[in-house]
Amino acid sequence: MPDFLPYGRQTIEADDVAAVAAALTDDYLTTGPRVEAYEAAFAQAAGAAHAVASNSGTAALHLPLLALGLGPGEAVVVPSITFVATANVVRMTGAEVVFADVDPMTGLMTPDTLRAALAETPPAGTRIVGAMPVHLNGQLCDMAGLGALAAERGLWLVEDACHAIGAAAAGACRHSRAAAFSTHPVKGITTGEGGVTTTADPALADHMRRLRSHGLVREPASFMRPDMAFEDGQTQPWYYELPEIGWNYRIPDVLCALGLSQLAKLPRLHARRAHLAGLYARLVAPLAPGIALVPRGERPDGWHLLVALIDFARFGTTRAQVMAALRREAIGTQVHYIPVHEQPYYRDRYGPRRLAGADAYYARCLSLPFFPQMTDDDVARVAAALKRSVGA
Numbered sequence: 219m220p221d222f223l224p225y226g227r228q229t230i231e232a233d234d235v236a237a238v239a240a241a242l243t244d245d246y247l248t249t250g251p252r253v254e255a256y257e258a259a260f261a262q263a264a265g266a267a268h269a270v271a272s273n274s275g276t277a278a279l280h281l282p283l284l285a286l287g288l289g290p291g292e293a294v295v296v297p298s299i300t301f302v303a304t305a306n307v308v309r310m311t312g313a314e315v316v317f318a319d320v321d322p323m324t325g326l327m328t329p330d331t332l333r334a335a336l337a338e339t340p341p342a343g344t345r346i347v348g349a350m351p352v353h354l355n356g357q358l359c360d361m362a363g364l365g366a367l368a369a370e371r372g373l374w375l376v377e378d379a380c381h382a383i384g385a386a387a388a389g390a391c392r393h394s395r396a397a398a399f400s401t402h403p404v405k406g407i408t409t410g411e412g413g414v415t416t417t418a419d420p421a422l423a424d425h426m427r428r429l430r431s432h433g434l435v436r437e438p439a440s441f442m443r444p445d446m447a448f449e450d451g452q453t454q455p456w457y458y459e460l461p462e463i464g465w466n467y468r469i470p471d472v473l474c475a476l477g478l479s480q481l482a483k484l485p486r487l488h489a490r491r492a493h494l495a496g497l498y499a500r501l502v503a504p505l506a507p508g509i510a511l512v513p514r515g516e517r518p519d520g521w522h523l524l525v526a527l528i529d530f531a532r533f534g535t536t537r538a539q540v541m542a543a544l545r546r547e548a549i550g551t552q553v554h555y556i557p558v559h560e561q562p563y564y565r566d567r568y569g570p571r572r573l574a575g576a577d578a579y580y581a582r583c584l585s586l587p588f589f590p591q592m593t594d595d596d597v598a599r600v601a602a603a604l605k606r607s608v609g610a
């Protein structure tokens with residue numbers, strides 16, 4: 219039996235191990251000098267002015283919403299084809315979610331599906347203040363189109379770029395207030411758990427750094443209680459202040475050591491993914507029209523997931539049968555994602571909704587093994603097994 223191929227897998231090499239081992243015996247395990255170094259390197263790689271590192275992609279999505287002051291009485295548009303965290307962070311602020319439909323071929327929110335969501339009546343007592351495009355699979359959304367619509371309607375955009383590490387300038391935020399990345403092991407690079415938020419706005423970056431550590435302020439110029447902060451014109455040496463509540467979203471220094479080492483190899487990992495995607499495209503093309511890969515466009519790509527769209531009924535089979543057949547050949551697959559508006563929590567809260575594009579994408583999608591250490595032969599093995607699994 220050949221080695222099992224999961225749908226995604228981290229790349230940890232000897233230099234990553236050495237970097238972590240060196241950090242472990244340093245003075246700092248949590249916030250230390252490597253956090254800033256990692257943020258600077260990440261900003262550079264993502265084409266961003268500022269980067270704020272945190273301890274998960276979910277934290278990296280939550281922080282900009284908190285810093286933008288999102289809360290009860292407001293609503294945010296989120297595409298239904300995404301990981302639940304994109305919607306959950308909106309609810310974590312007390313705001314409500316309005317689910318947008320997606321293009322059935324790409325799974326992406328488009329200017330048209332955003333416009334349709336904005337035409338909906340938002341939950342009672344709320345108004346829509348922003349939207350969160352998701353760069354699903356690594357495909358960048360039409361940010362210029364979404365940005366133009368958002369500007370016209372007075373909305374902000376926060377990008378869920380958790381799939382887009384490595385896409386050229388994915389973090390530049392030319393059309394958004396912020397972009398959030400994840401470094402979970404299946405993503406483009408990993409720190410175990412981790413996230414980074416990028417922004418072009420220095421004040422927003424500062425605010426997110428405060429909210430990342432409980433909301434505490436240590437700069438004397440910002441103190442609101444001079445009676446407690448100062449004595450004889452001197453700042454009390456122990457003093458800090460809590461003007462608003464935040465979280466503990468700090469990323470440990472030791473994980474930033476791993477992040478720095480991973481970032482150095484991002485161009486190589488990304489190039490390998492692009493190569494494997496090209497190989498898949500060639501090998502799966504003959505299986506059309508029953509099987510097609512999600513079409514990857516002209517825009518830069520993070521190459522996170524490699525997704526086949528399969529017309530299971532046409533082959534007289536089901537997705538569960540195809541997944542089981544592939545598993546018998548030591549090939550792992552996954553479904554990204556169950557439409558979030560169908561999750562019991564959201565269906566109970568907002569009632570049943572029909573989003574035809576999301577349903578169509580969900581009905582056909584299957585993520586195939588896709589990670590940098592795969593060999594060209596591995597891709598050929600998956601393509602051949604996929605063909606057998608549908609009886610083609």
Ligand SMILES: *Cc1c(COP(=O)(O)O)cnc(C)c1O
Nearest residue numbers: 274275276301303380400401402
């Ligand atoms: C992974 C992911 C997240 C959350 O990231 P974590 O690091 O797991 O918290 C959010 N959105 C999308 C689209 C993701 O893939």
